Amino acid sequence: MAKIKKINHVAIAVPDVDASLTFWRDALGLAVDHIEDVPSQKATVVFIPVGESEVELVRPTSEDTGVAKFLAERGGGMHHLCFEVDDIQGMLEDLKAKGVRLINETPLELPGRKMAFIHPKSSGGVLIELYELTAP
C-alpha cells in the first residue's frame, strides 16, 4: 500500500510577501531558501525550510485562484497541508476505492514532482495536497 513519508510543507496564504517576511523571517528567525514566481499556481511562493519540511508563503498573482478566494474570504492563514508519499498513483487509487473525494483523480506532472489534491469535503475541512518527488 502507498505510504505517507512526511509533511512536505504547510502552505500559508499571505496578501503581501514583504509583510509576511517581517514575521516569518525577521521575527521568527527562519531562513528563506528562495522566492519564486510559480506560473502553474499563479502565485509568488516563499520557500522556508523547517526541519525536514517547509513552510510555503503563497501570495496569489491572479484573482481567480483558490488562494486568492481564501484570502478574500478569511484573510491570511493556513491554506493547505502537503504530505509526501512514495507512490501517488497507488495512493489516489486506494483513496478512491475507499470513497474519498479527490480534486485530481490522476496526478499532475510537474518538473521534479507529481501532485494531486484531496477534496476537503472528505478530509474534515483540511485541504490536503499529495506529492511524489520524481527525478528532476
Place this chain on the structure above:
Amino acid sequence: MAKIKKINHVAIAVPDVDASLTFWRDALGLAVDHIEDVPSQKATVVFIPVGESEVELVRPTSEDTGVAKFLAERGGGMHHLCFEVDDIQGMLEDLKAKGVRLINETPLELPGRKMAFIHPKSSGGVLIELYELTAP
C-alpha cells in the same frame, strides 16, 4: 538567538474522533500512536506521527475552548501550527522585543514541555504554538 528546530505538530479541529479516524487512519493509512484525554486543553487528542512531526486531531470536550469556537464558526480544519524551539524563554523575549503580540508572555510548564502561543494578529492569521521539550 533562540531557534526553531522543526514542525512539532499540525493541530486539526475535529467534531468527532471516530469519523476523523475513518479518514486519517483508515483512508490515508497513517498509524495512530495514542488517543488521550488532555484536561489542560479540555480536549481528546489523537496523536498521529508523520515523519519527524505529528498530526494531532483535537476534539474539544467543553464548549468554552478556542477549538470549540473554531469548530462552531468554521467547521473542522487546521487549527494551529506548532514549532519546536531550543529556548522558548529566549524566543518569547526576542519576539516581544520585535513587537510581536503573544498570547502567553511566559511559557506554560507542563510535564515534558514548556509551551506558549503567538497571537494570530501578529502572524498573518496563523495561530502558532511554540514548544520546548524538557526532561519528563
